[in-house]
Amino acid sequence: MEGPSAFEKFFSDIGRVFSEYNDFLLTGLQNTLIISVGAAVLGLVLGVIVAIIKIAAVNNKKLRIPEAICNIYVGVIRGTPVALQLFIMAFVILAIRNFPIVITAILTFGINSGAYVAENLRAGIQSVDPGQTEAGRSLGLSGSTTMANVVLPQAVKNVIPAIGNELIALIKETSIVSMISIIDLTNAAKLIGSGNNMATYLVPMLVAALFYLAIVYILTFFLHMIEKKLRESEQHISDKKIAKVKAKTERKLARINSAYEKAVSKRKEAA
């Protein structure tokens, strides 16, 4: 007798979580997404800047001080727990009355993941054959043009899996923002569970888990897509892929031709 009733209760509880607490859940989901996306963007930007400074500093003595700052940044961030960083940010650095606490979280996680992204990217840049840079420079391209058009695209391809892992870890790590009283997905589930009507943690926790899984799956899907696209230039690609690359390149070349013709006809008109 007990089995089916527990079963029924489970499903009715799930229904209740969605209907009675949907506001709560949505707020949680929204905060988790805002913090994750904000931190990911900040982390990527910081990571790219730090990685480039570190690589550029190898050949440029003028960048020694920025490099030292980058080294301290990466060292401190990677050497201390993220929960501690969050507390320091919330209760020391940004302990300002009425400062939006979600921004505090974005800054903390962005700065945190920037250090990891930087290290991944730096390793990726260094793993690109130096012959690629040499070839670019020997043609008279500047260091930055070679970096942007030849080295970085190849480095990014190599580090997409690692950076993808970092982003996935970041999304899950944001669950500790409950420690500074932000209502994210995890905190929402906890609060629903401890509410007087629910009397169970299991159902809300499961619901929250489903949300996290969905987010991570979607992210993984896009990462795979990007990875596949970037692998186009690799060996042993199928005839179908070769035809696809051919068509794509031909479209690019056609665009060059049509842009030129447009420019020519425009000039004629003007004359």
Add this chain to the structure above:
Amino acid sequence: MEKDKAKMPAADAAQADVFENIIDSVEAVQDAATENNSVLIQDAEEVGAEEAHANTEAQEETAPAQAKEAHRPDCDDVLISITDLHKSFGKNEVLRGVTTQVKKGEKVVIIGPSGSGKSTLLRCLNMMETPTSGTIIFDGTPLDPKHSSINLHRRSMGMVFQHFNLFNNLTVVENIMLAPVKTGIADMKKLRKKALFLKLRKLFDKNCTEEIPTYPSKAEIRKKALDNALALLERIGLSDKATAYPSTLSGGQKQRIAIVRALAMHPRVMLFDEPTSALDPEMVGEVLEVIKELAEGGMTMVIVTHEIGFAREVATRVLFIDEGVIKEDAPPKELFTNPKDARLKEFLSKVL
């Protein structure tokens, strides 16, 4: 989800532009100190190399003047002049005083045992390696690796590597177009800036007679680079590979494309570092054929190679390098049939 997708990690072409902007701003800071008024520098291709070099020279008043003077009188047909070149890697002294000249149209072949410094010498010629001491004068201008004009000089010095070094992330036609397009656009931007500046000046200064420069549009630059790339591919019979990635090509095809990629910049001299050593034997011929054709067309070349037969056929002069110095310097007939240096005799007995 749209939002999420838009903030995905850097991967797309669009993203590359973002990178470029970031890096450009980083470089702008770096270069601010070293870069002179490079507005003067015009596209060597468009304006004619002569004029471009004249412009560069005008800026190089700070460069080692004595060396320049010393080599002025006999620089009429001398393209590259190397004087007492030394290069050390830490305690390892690889080049110990190399002095020689390369005249326009000459085909200089460099031979020598492994580790003797052949590659190092070649790489010093376009400052891929910074000499420890000594000077290299290219077309009347001393090369300075720290000066921003070095990129301009490198455009006139094509280099072909043992391992091809085609850009793996670009298709064949994009490999060939990249440098002409990027340098073309960079030059165009400088000219555009100058034109704008002059127009502004003419508003206030009626006496200003300086002519406002004209500059090509991006569309024109790209179109010209594309047509040139396709013509070059046609010339080596690889038109059908234009849209393929390098990873799908054979070694011989890669090296031929690497050669025309360098040619796309209209260089005045081509440097080859063992262009056939990494190839399967059956592909050596097709690459040497392209180089021979180029030689017949009058291109000045410096070639490091172990292909003695090829050296005999193509070289106007052969340098034997050993222990970081030129041990023998003679036309191929003389050097191969009547070697004087003992080490050269030993070397030839091994490779012939």
